[in-house]
Amino acid sequence: MIERTLFSADHAAFRDAFRRFMDKEIAPFHETWEEQGYVDRAVWTRAGENGFLCMALPEAYGGAGADLLYSVIQFEELWARGFTGIGFGLHSEIVAPYIERYGTEAQKARYLPKLATGEMIGAIAMSEPAAGSDLQGVKSTALQQADGSYLLNGSKTFITNGWHADLVIVVAKTDPAAGAKGTSLFLVERGTPGFEKGKRLKKLGLKAQDTSELFFHDVRLPADALLGGAAMKNRGFVCLMEQLPWERLQIAISAVAASQAAIDMTVAYVKDRKVFGQPVGSYQHTRYALAELQTEVQVAQVFVDKCTELLMADKLDTATASMAKYWTTDLQCKVMDACVQLHGGYGFMWEYPITRAYADARVQRIYGGTNEIMKEVITRQMGLPGR
Structure with missing residues (x-):
């Protein structure tokens, strides 16, 4: 695996802290939340108390003035664990930034501190x-x-x-x-x-x-x-277009994290599951299929990390973000399908994480702009004529 160079020791410490938060405040309840169709509001206030909401906001508005890599870590960790019911990303990385970037001072003062604490969703x-x-x-x-x-x-x-x-x-x-x-x-x-x-x-x-x-x-x-x-x-449409690169990159970040998690859980499964007296993972088809998937996910990770570097430098353009969104979400669905197949019948059982990951993946190719629209955006930058 290529070592990722985006994150500092402080980022690593934050990742550990957020994992502990997930273990305590999300993991014990997420299955119940899936059954009821919504998360309990308490997880929002807990996140606010721990400083996990609107982290990039300036301290004057209740944030930590943190760089966006902390938000990247949140996306990765939530999707890697299958905690897709948590709407922190949209709240912290779409709603709050719109108000901070385009709002009046009175609007910022009225809403941003309450969004940062979880008092408002x-x-x-x-x-x-x-x-x-x-x-x-x-x-x-x-x-x-x-x-x-x-x-x-x-x-x-x-x-x-x-x-x-x-x-x-x-x-x-x-x-x-x-x-x-x-x-x-x-x-x-x-x-x-x-x-x-x-x-x-x-x-x-x-x-x-x-x-x-x-x-x-x-x-x-x-x-x-x-x-x-x-x-x-x-001027609303201008605002929407300006925020699209980061919004689409968020989806790509989640897609790669979920894909890697699916591969990891499948590798663990095929080592233990036996067919005809042999571990499923011992068959050449299984090994080669997982090798191919791992290679593609590694390539996707490198591209997404490069896009993140461009974002941090305020150089990520809409077409490049669209490439990342469409490529990684197509790949995510490909990975999920292959990993479900390698789980056999158990891959069709809702109690298995891979099954839920398969279901969660499908919408990634739709929201944030369908992948067909992403290709339209890319072709326009290429100067190709369209309708």
């Missing part, structure tokens, strides 16, 4: 029943009224943390005739009149992660609910 509402990867197709509207307020109408679906959420960043059209250039972002709090949460959605995988529908019917929002204030009106 954050979500972002982009996808709609007829608009997923194509965010330009958003139909929700937030039309400004004579008194300066906005009237928000529309519905959202597949919203991670949506059922628990105390604060939702909502993507809506403030100038529907302008297309993508008429998009804005709004901060909507739980309990706002007209804002309703639908049922928790039952999914193939990520069963402990609360995912829900959200509905907005004549939700009247004050002018200061517009993220960034008046200066950011109709």
Whole structure:
């Protein structure tokens, strides 16, 4: 294995501390959370108490001012252990950064400290029943009224943390005739009149992660609910595009970590499981199949680590992040399928971690922009003509 050079001794110590947190606060409960379809809110407050939320935020807003490698470690550890119900990543690495980067000072002061402690849980509402990867197709509207307020109408679906959420960043059209250039972002709090949460959605995988529908019917929002204030009106699509490289890299990081964990658990299984009196791992087909998978995952890890270096230097572009997202998630599904096969019938039993990892993997090729859309993004940078 190639030694990874991204992390310092401090990062290694953090990894150990987060593993201990998972052992105590997540491992004993995750199976129950999968059955009920959501994690208990207590894990959020525990994470906040231990400094595991919004770590990259400045100390003035309740964070630790940590570099993003600490967040990388969280993604790796959660997915390696199959703790995919934990929505810390979206909360800490998507919702909070939007507010920090684009919000007014009043918005930062109001929300960021509560997100850092886990007092508030954050979500972002982009996808709609007829608009997923194509965010330009958003139909929700937030039309400004004579008194300066906005009237928000529309519905959202597949919203991670949506059922628990105390604060939702909502993507809506403030100038529907302008297309993508008429998009804005709004901060909507739980309990706002007209804002309703639908049922928790039952999914193939990520069963402990609360995912829900959200509905907005004549939700009247004050002018200061517009993220960034008046200066950011109709600039929401620009914000969304600026954050995509890190958001897509998060998926790639998770994909590689889950793939490596699947290989590790399969190697352990085939050493012990016997067929015709011999360990499954002694057969050439098994050994060669695992060698091929390990090689591809190692290659993916090196690429993702390079993308992380580019991110840290603020040089990661959307096309490169799209390459990482599509390649690693395709690979993740390939690895999971092969590892389930090597487990035989036990690979089809929900009690086995490989089975749950197989189910969790499938959505990775869909959210964050489908892998087909990733290829469109890549071809545009290559200068290839499209429709």
